[in-house]
Amino acid sequence: MDMGLDGKRALITGSSAGLGAAIARFLAVEGAEVVVHGRDRRRTQAVVDEIRAAGGTAIVAMGDLATAAGAAAVADAAGEVDVLVNNAGQYDGVGWSDLTDDDWAQTYQTNVISGVRMINHLVPGMRRRGWGRVITIGGGLAIQPAATQPHYNATLAARHNLVVSLARHLAGTGVTANVVAPGAILTDSARELALAAASENGWGPGWTEIEAASSASWFPNDVGRFGRPDEVAAAVTFLASRHADYVNGADIRVDGGTVRSVS
Numbered sequence: 001m002d003m004g005l006d007g008k009r010a011l012i013t014g015s016s017a018g019l020g021a022a023i024a025r026f027l028a029v030e031g032a033e034v035v036v037h038g039r040d041r042r043r044t045q046a047v048v049d050e051i052r053a054a055g056g057t058a059i060v061a062m063g064d065l066a067t068a069a070g071a072a073a074v075a076d077a078a079g080e081v082d083v084l085v086n087n088a089g090q091y092d093g094v095g096w097s098d099l100t101d102d103d104w105a106q107t108y109q110t111n112v113i114s115g116v117r118m119i120n121h122l123v124p125g126m127r128r129r130g131w132g133r134v135i136t137i138g139g140g141l142a143i144q145p146a147a148t149q150p151h152y153n154a155t156l157a158a159r160h161n162l163v164v165s166l167a168r169h170l171a172g173t174g175v176t177a178n179v180v181a182p183g184a185i186l187t188d189s190a191r192e193l194a195l196a197a198a199s200e201n202g203w204g205p206g207w208t209e210i211e212a213a214s215s216a217s218w219f220p221n222d223v224g225r226f227g228r229p230d231e232v233a234a235a236v237t238f239l240a241s242r243h244a245d246y247v248n249g250a251d252i253r254v255d256g257g258t259v260r261s262v263s
Contacts, residue, residue, distance in 0.1 A: 004242030006031035011078045013037045013065060013118060014088030016044040018187040019137070022229030023085055023236050028056030030237055035078045037061045037088070065114035066106070075121035082129075083240045084122050086115035086136040086159070091152040104151045111155035112162070119166065123175060132175035133240045136163050137232075138251070139181050140219075140259040160251060167249035176248040180235045183255025184219040186211075186226035194226075221256030 010027045014020040016038025028034045028051045036051070036058055038044030044060050051058040061077035064070035065088055089111040094103065115136060126132025142160045145153035160179050167177040184190065194214040198204055203213040211225050232254050238244055239252065253259055 001243070003030045003237060003240070005083075005237075005240060007033070008082040008240075009033045009035065009078070009080065010083035010085065010240065011035040011037060011061065011074075011081045011118070011122070012085040012087055013074070013114070015085075016040055016047055018189070019182070019185055019229050019232055020085075020087040021047045023087065023233045024058065025051060025054075025056075026230060026233035026237050027083070027085075027240065028054070028058060030241075032057075032083065032240070034058040035061050035081065037063070037065075037074055037078075039064055065117060066109045068117065071114065071117035071121065075118065078122070080125050080129075081122045082126065082131065083133040083135070084118055084126075085236060085240075086118060086134070088114055089137070089155070091149055093149050094151070095148045096150055099151055107151040107155055108158070111152070112158045115159065116162065123166075123170070126175045127170070127173045130174040133244075134163070134166060134175065134177040135236050135239050136160075136177070136179050137182065137236075138163075138179040140183060140253065140255050142181065144259055164249045171248075176239075176244065178239045178244075178247060178249065179251045180232060180239065181251055181253045181255065181259070182227060182232045183221060183253075183258040184215060184226050185232060186228055190226060215256075219255075219258050221258040223256035225256070227254055227256060 010032040012020050012024045015024040015036045024034045024036050036047045048058040061074045063074040136159050138160045139156045141153045142156035163177045163179050198210040203210045235252050235254050
């Protein structure tokens with residue numbers, strides 16, 4: 001299927017590793033010119049080098065999106081962007097009793113304001129050209145929050161909410177805004193956590209058993225495993241494509257059925 005992404009430029013924030021890197025690679029395979037963003041130059045350049053080695057087109061954009069100056073630097077490096085994937089964010093697993101006011105404020109800066117900054121920098125150009133895609137990575141905790149990490153849960157809810165507002169704001173412009181909401185995804189850090197938990201809980205002996213036990217304990221779903229980064233990247237690529245012209249303000253869940261709701 002031709003996604004219509006040849007010659008389109010896509011900025012994926014937080015794409016120096018993990019889910020963001022998978023999205024960058026997937027979009028590059030489909031012909032997009034990819035802007036790989038990070039704060040660690042070595043890791044960011046490694047993703048760019050990998051994409052180029054596979055025949056794709058990619059450049060580096062460095063900057064801390066939690067600051068106005070950093071976001072401006074990334075936007076300048078990216079240039080005119082057709083697809084913005086707001087993926088950058090952080091979580092720390094801290095609970096209610098250990099969080100400070102500063103923790104709440106910093107998490108909101110990193111997970112919400114950073115994306116707003118990139119929207120404000122890049123969407124006006126999309127509107128002038130009459131075509132664009134804004135895709136925000138959210139999550140099921142936005143609507144079914146856990147007892148822990150309330151600051152993270154709240155920022156996910158804000159990300160989902162602002163996308164719907166943006167979609168309505170952009171009505172009739174040729175620019176769409178949507179959410180992809182992953183469940184538990186098997187990144188390197190998730191695998192390390194699962195292996196550590198397996199040692200503590202006696203899960204095993206092999207990875208198949210460990211994955212099933214850890215996914216059932218942490219984020220039960222109907223598939224019985226973690227999602228793969230490429231499964232999320234495929235959903236992002238569809239929303240970025242010409243085939244998604246009629247999809248706007250949507251929440252595409254890639255979570256194996258963790259969130260059981262028809263809304």
